[in-house]
Amino acid sequence: MRRPRTAPPPPDAGLSELDAGSSRDAPAGPAARAPRWPRPGLRRLVRRWPWLPILIILFVLVIPALFAPLLSPYDPLRGTLADRLLPPAWLDGGTWSHPLGTDKQGRDILTRVIYGARISLIVSSAAILIGAVLGSTLGLLAGYFGGAVDRVVSWLVDTFMSLPIVLLALVVVAVIGPSFVTIITIISVTIWSSFARQVRGETLSVRESDYVARSRVAGASAARILLRHVLPNVTNTLIVLATLQVGVVILEESSLSFIGAGIPRPQPSWGVMVAEGRDQITTAWWLTFFPGLAILVVVLSLNLLGDWLRDFLDPKLRQQE
């Protein structure tokens, strides 16, 4: 039972076949051959691309978010009372002018789901941008300089990882009121620590590499080494982490919105929609079902894409989590 765990095994067969290395590092010899296009690695990459998740992310999240007003003729906030509580089109009493039905204020559910994508995308990109920039900066500094800097950053990471976030979000919202800025701030505060921890770990190992030692000997400044040598080496990790975090943030935003500590009420956040339909689950299930389904398929696709990216870009990461 005291037997130590041995070093991580080599990447599995599927991965080595994919050969992540060759597609990224084109031969850079002095007499480099003209690049063939498509390179064999790339062709295999495209064939292995997780098409379904990507299409779902595009068509359920990104495109609705960008073109919401073009996709729907209705107002997401104002409905026609005459059309209240219409069921989805394929049920008795449904109409194709409201494919997914309407709520008790006569608002079109499909329209609100489309506008909900906009909220999910805005909140998750803003929160991840802030969290990633803040977290990776601190992670880079902690990993590179070590010592007191590292200890302070690690202490902050420990602290923020032990905070009861839902409770604090509830308090902040109860006091200053729900808004986009509040929810983005709260979520950024909760996710920066995972970026910091990951980047710190990567930086620690990159710091020991020969090329960092050599550029230090050559007189490069810490800032230059961090930006030119360390940062490019943690980019893959950041891409994978950010992709996986989009799903986490969407879940977090919708949960907080659901309990009233996120996006304020009339706004069509998917979490808000589920909360609004909750009381009518026995009579009008479509109010709750469709926005929740949107969350499920989007987050599921993001997780699939993230896992795929992780296997492709950064096999090391698979050991964790």
Place this chain on the structure above:
Amino acid sequence: MARYIVINVIRGILTLIAVSIIVFALARLTGNPLDVLAPVDMGPEDQAALAAKWGLDEPLAQQYLTFLGNALHGDFGPSFKFPDETAGSVIAERLPVSLQLGFVALVLTVLVGVPLGILSAVRRNSWLDRTAKGIALFGQSVPEFWLAIMLIWVFAVNLGWVPTSGQAGWTSILLPSLVMATFGIAALLRLFRSSMLDTLGTEYVKLARLKGLPKRQVIWKHALKPGAIPPLTFFGRIAVRLLTGATVVEIVFSWPGVGLLAFEAANARDFPVVQALALFTSAAIVVMNLVVDVLYAYLDPRVRLGQRVVS
């Protein structure tokens, strides 16, 4: 080993101090407690008297130290919302309700997640492995609150097998604990699967097979023991999360535990209760991390001997 434990205890204490500062600052910076405590028509003298009574006229640093000192004695002051009770007693009343639910969820998580993770690693790429992967993906992606409502709709409203909410007989615990277990099952399953795949690929497991030990013995003894170490960290986190009250699930099922209490207290601006709950939850996380770290060191000699395991 002693040195290792001491370092980790100090780290835990520093973390808790930081948490207490954040919690205190949040409760104070987000508004003057007097606005909540004092009736609207109260005169300035009465307000000053009230402030003096609650110690609100002292400098903030002094107030923080008083708060910390009292907190160390388990005293968080009277609840604003339930004036005859202290924050501590309000929580003590509701905690067992959450523990009960969390315990069932935890048992469910372990009973489903661990064997499924091990089996899917052993029978890699079988139908069982693919099903397990599907479960893991679903559990990681489904919004808890939505799953809860859908389950209520199907099993409580349409089929009538279980009550829709509240605590009524043993059947009422089934749905909430299932919802709470979903994420844990998914995560534990994934962790066990990848960790078991690692150990099953090692030389000594191959050697054990080569020298003729039965497959069963190799899997459950040689591979499982080291393979169970990495998921341990996560298990600690999930246990705390389940046992300290899941706010979202408790709200949907009207389960009167500390999660629901947190929701009520925050909305009523009942700061003593909120502070007590926040510190209690953080302390539980810190203590669990400490236990996990020590266990980790006990199980993995490389940690204990000061070699850093790249995590």
